Amino acid sequence: MGRFLAIVASLMTVASAVALYALKHDTRRLEAEVQATERAIEKAQSDIAALKAERAWLGRPERIDNLAREQGLAPIRPEQYGRIGAAP
Amino acid sequence: MTVAATRRTTASIRLRMLAVAGGLAFATLAVTAQLVRLGTASLGETRSASAEPVSRIFSRPDIVDRNGRVVATDVASSSLFADPALVLDRDEVAEQLARTLAGLDANELRTQLADRTRRFVWIRRGLAPVEAQRVHDLGLPGLAFRREPKRVYPSGALLGHIIGQVDPDNRGTTGIERHIDDAGGVEAVHGAVSSDARPVRLSIDLGVQHAVANELAAAADRYRASGAAGLVLDAATGEIVSAASWPPIDPTVPGAHLDPASPDRLQGGVYELGSIFKALTVAMALDDGLATLDKSYDVTRPLVFGRHQIRDLHPVGRPLTVRDIFIHSSNVGAAMLAMEAGNSRQLVFLARMGLTEPIRTEVGPVAPPLLPQRWGDVETATIGFGHGLAVAPLQFAAVMASLVNGGHRVAPTYLARTAQPPPTVEGILRPETSAAMRELMRLNVTMAHGTGRRAEAPGYRVGGKTGTAEMPGKGGYQAKSVISSFIGAMPMDQPRYVLLVSLFEPQPEDAAKGGITAGLNAAPVTAAIVARIAPILGVLPRKMAGAP
Incomplete structure (x- = not known):
């Protein structure tokens, strides 16, 4: 036992x-x-933050303004508006 | 020993053995049970605390414009620190770092590293990745990095006066950044943690802001002005769609907002705004029932107060109706309207409109209005045409919004209204007064001799009032040093936006012609701004006469 x-x-x-x-x-x-995984998330988040900042920097109006004018674009003029009904 | 005695002894030995075995078995079970418990039950998180004397860093929410475009955000950056106790060769560390990082003072660093009782010395915060790599490659002992959030402003100097600044710990010190801190929007963090708080949404439209800032910069150049300010205010809600002061400031340059050359001219200072104030005087006369648009006043003679004399720049030589007083911008006429109302009625009216008490916005307190110390007849008359009372342009524009929006009070805000409770409607003017003011302001632009005729942007029905105010200087007012302004609204049939353009000390565009009045500079600048921003704001042009 x-x-x-x-x-x-x-x-x-x-x-x-x-x-x-x-x-x-x-x-x-x-x-x-x-x-x-946590490190990867952190890295991804910081990459996202950096890319977001970069996109905003690339899209700043000052830059877009110059690029658009180089392409021959300009702010819309009143005579460029038209009614949809008036379109041929 | 007897047999009985032997038996007793044997029995007692058995008993003791059993007790010992039972005890051992129990102990074994207990140990096993504990092992099983430890093995299966979760142990909870283990945390290790670092003993370094930690400095706090704050994580901030993003700031976006009214359409969600990012204007301020946190990115991860590396900050370099040293542990003096672990630094082997002070001089080498100081020299090598000074060579690697531009602008680092080797001597100062050497002194800091000399104190071996300290375990933590910041060397440079917010390094660019390439700089951090270069320092890392030096392989010096005693140096280490910490990941920290760093504030960046993708829109550059475009919103410098509004956004404000943060300190090295990422805490807001001025502007909207300060407002976020005061509202408890930041959190202390370790490492480069991005905030998951909801972004702070401004009332500013980045596209409109750029157009206004751009036109102001061009105007400052064309008229060689020392400064300029432009404001676009939602006439109904008080949302500031654009607020630009030229010269702009870069929010990343420490102390930039203290530079006396580039103040926030919209809310950081008070100015005597001159003739644009006449709109208020006329509104007072109409709203208090003292006059109608057609009531006529004899403005042919200058008003004399002791040694003071009020005269018109270009006397018309005939009596003028209230309508004409506005359109000809008659000083004598405006003074007569103010005198008719009297001191106390004028003060009560200005107080009701919200021009006598200090106000504040999310960017900070607005410079409080400067009222005359003695409010006598002369003061009443001069305030009637905009001298003797200095006010921040932003506060004035908010009052002008009431003049065109049907008469209700407007509180200017830099935050998008959708994020706030709707403003309660508080009528401070009769709707008829507002309608009459809209008519006058539009006439001032459409009539051939209106002072604001150059503010016309075809199709967009601009209306408003010009004002050229001599700036006070040594020995009285300076005729050559003026603030020329245009205050107006568009589209005038149902105003959605109040516009204000002010040029500080503009020079004649063409030296030969020599004009520095607002009709020649602030008005055309307003027209240029309207032509650019109306399409962005969704204000549709009305078909013009002669168009197909």
């Missing part, structure tokens, strides 16, 4: 230790994955 108990107990100990280490290892791996 005593011997049986002792064997069961030690087996359980070994089994739980193995399970624990397996879990710990898994957790470490997942944590590393989470960290990598």
